[in-house]
Amino acid sequence: MNTSHTLANIRIVLLETSHPGNLGAVARAMKVMGLSDLALVNPRCEIDAQARARASGAVDVLENARVYASLDAALADVALAAACTSRRRDLPHPAYTPRQAAPKLLGLALTRPVALVFGSETYGLSNEQLMKCHWLLNIPSNPEYASLNLGAAVQVLAYELRSHLDDAVLALPEFEPASHAAEQAMLAEMEKTLVEIGFHDPENPRRLMPRLRRFFAKAGLEQEEVAIWRGVLSAIQKNRALAPKMPNNAVPHAELKNKVSQ
Amino acid sequence: MNTSHTLANIRIVLLETSHPGNLGAVARAMKVMGLSDLALVNPRCEIDAQARARASGAVDVLENARVYASLDAALADVALAAACTSRRRDLPHPAYTPRQAAPKLLGLALTRPVALVFGSETYGLSNEQLMKCHWLLNIPSNPEYASLNLGAAVQVLAYELRSHLDDAVLALPEFEPASHAAEQAMLAEMEKTLVEIGFHDPENPRRLMPRLRRFFAKAGLEQEEVAIWRGVLSAIQKNRALAPKMPNNAVPHAELKNKVSQ
Numbered sequence: 001m002n003t004s005h006t007l008a009n010i011r012i013v014l015l016e017t018s019h020p021g022n023l024g025a026v027a028r029a030m031k032v033m034g035l036s037d038l039a040l041v042n043p044r045c046e047i048d049a050q051a052r053a054r055a056s057g058a059v060d061v062l063e064n065a066r067v068y069a070s071l072d073a074a075l076a077d078v079a080l081a082a083a084c085t086s087r088r089r090d091l092p093h094p095a096y097t098p099r100q101a102a103p104k105l106l107g108l109a110l111t112r113p114v115a116l117v118f119g120s121e122t123y124g125l126s127n128e129q130l131m132k133c134h135w136l137l138n139i140p141s142n143p144e145y146a147s148l149n150l151g152a153a154v155q156v157l158a159y160e161l162r163s164h165l166d167d168a169v170l171a172l173p174e175f176e177p178a179s180h181a182a183e184q185a186m187l188a189e190m191e192k193t194l195v196e197i198g199f200h201d202p203e204n205p206r207r208l209m210p211r212l213r214r215f216f217a218k219a220g221l222e223q224e225e226v227a228i229w230r231g232v233l234s235a236i237q238k239n240r241a242l243a244p245k246m247p248n249n250a251v252p253h254a255e256l257k258n259k260v261s262q
Numbered sequence: 263m264n265t266s267h268t269l270a271n272i273r274i275v276l277l278e279t280s281h282p283g284n285l286g287a288v289a290r291a292m293k294v295m296g297l298s299d300l301a302l303v304n305p306r307c308e309i310d311a312q313a314r315a316r317a318s319g320a321v322d323v324l325e326n327a328r329v330y331a332s333l334d335a336a337l338a339d340v341a342l343a344a345a346c347t348s349r350r351r352d353l354p355h356p357a358y359t360p361r362q363a364a365p366k367l368l369g370l371a372l373t374r375p376v377a378l379v380f381g382s383e384t385y386g387l388s389n390e391q392l393m394k395c396h397w398l399l400n401i402p403s404n405p406e407y408a409s410l411n412l413g414a415a416v417q418v419l420a421y422e423l424r425s426h427l428d429d430a431v432l433a434l435p436e437f438e439p440a441s442h443a444a445e446q447a448m449l450a451e452m453e454k455t456l457v458e459i460g461f462h463d464p465e466n467p468r469r470l471m472p473r474l475r476r477f478f479a480k481a482g483l484e485q486e487e488v489a490i491w492r493g494v495l496s497a498i499q500k501n502r503a504l505a506p507k508m509p510n511n512a513v514p515h516a517e518l519k520n521k522v523s524q
Contacts, residue, residue, distance in 0.1 A: 021283075029414055034404040057407055099425065140425050142296040145319055148417075152291055155414040156421050163361065163402050 009109035011037040013074050016120035018044040024054025025151025031058035033158035038065040039074040071132055079112035079177035083133035084153055085125055086146040093217050095136040098157050102164040116157055121150055131210055134217040178221040186226050193233045197240055271371035273299040275336050278382035280306040286316025287413025293320035295420035300327040301336040333394055341374035341439035345395035346415055347387055348408040355479050357398040360419050364426040378419055383412055393472055396479040440483040448488050455495045459502055
């Protein structure tokens with residue numbers, strides 16, 4: 001299999017970037033490793049003279065960058081989104097080093113877009129943004145000072161991907177991964193269904209949806225599995241519609257949690 | 263063996279750096295990976311406000327940087343100097359990727375300073391500067407645009423070293439490497455001796471010394487070997503002094519080269 005277009009399927013997604021110089025540094029870091037797909041979600045700065053100066057010979061990457069109004073829009077067609085962060089989370093997604101993740105990311109990228117997501121310089125990634133990603137990527141760093149510059153972080157990730165290019169074919173997935181958009185739509189439908197059957201109280205969510213999102217992130221949802229889950233949800237809703245209108249006797253998730261204990 | 267001070271023995275040597283922002287970026291790239299020893303050879307700029315801004319939380323690395331008037335001075339005590347370059351040379355030193363080189367560099371750095379040398383932003387490394395190094399390090403990159411920013415190149419190298427930290431003990435050398443200063447002094451003595459015996463014509467050098475330097479770089483000169491070579495040179499000089507003053511009948515290197523052909 002020809003792997004020459006694999007790196008073209010790696011999308012760098014920058015959230016709310018505030019320094020033009022960082023946009024330029026990211027573009028250069030990408031191009032030197034053969035990446036070209038740059039997505040800017042709600043950038044807080046312009047692609048100005050400073051950005052172009054820092055991009056040096058990679059101004060084309062800046063000029064071809066696409067601007068999105070939401071992370072969902074930037075991720076709509078991707079098979080997997082990996083969030084680059086040095087923060088530890090109390091509800092962790094699957095976490096890998098760039099070296100561990102690179103072969104599988106490239107395997108997916110042989111046939112589908114894959115995203116690496118970077119938070120803003122000041123605030124990093126919000127929990128909500130993180131929940132839309134499947135993996136966390138932690139760059140090994142000095143525990144006493146782990147603050148990589150945005151361009152430097154992109155450089156390390158892009159370098160890891162390029163250095164593993166020959167391994168991509170080995171990691172070619174045997175399944176058709178679901179798109180981000182299909183997965184998000186299914187999860188929204190699942191939440192709605194769980195509310196309808198009285199298991200999920202949106203006013204008292206007790207982290208149910210984050211836990212379910214994490215479960216699906218770990219599983220790596222396939223296209224056929226989206227169809228299966230859609231079928232399950234449809235069947236639940238149909239049953240509910242046919243059921244006699246009587247007090248709901250399902251045990252709500254919040255109460256279940258209290259009984260099962262933490 | 264305790265490896266905690268290994269990274270402290272990795273010296274980043276920057277030659278004739280012209281942009282203050284790059285000094286700051288390098289300091290930050292170093293500190294996030296646990297490096298701290300920064301050497302500036304004839305810097306063309308000051309550590310100014312821009313440098314400090316780009317250094318962010320790594321201003322201490324900038325403030326502790328030492329300034330040298332020559333590459334030799336910056337390398338005097340190192341056991342090995344590796345030059346980071348994307349250029350191909352017609353007289354190549356041993357060349358490695360950062361991943362290949364990292365375990366051995368760390369093994370040496372368990373006990374001795376080791377240097378990574380970076381040329382100026384505009385001119386890179388001169389052949390003369392390169393000849394003072396033992397290895398070339400080539401970061402894998404896009405053949406159509408291989409121009410890594412200085413800070414980005416330091417980031418990749420520092421990242422590779424940190425990610426191999428646990429391998430350092432495995433690569434602990436069994437010998438005592440010669441210092442750069444001892445090696446350079448021996449090579450200067452060798453050149454002088456080769457001139458004296460009529461083998462080397464400094465006016466028509468035909469690349470003799472670069473080839474010899476490359477040979478010693480490949481060999482990885484040990485302390486005991488410096489003593490051996492010094493002994494050899496001393497014996498040659500002694501013999502020469504004792505020899506009757508008559509026309510030199512040694513075949514000069516330049517003529518030898520012509521006979522042997524290229």
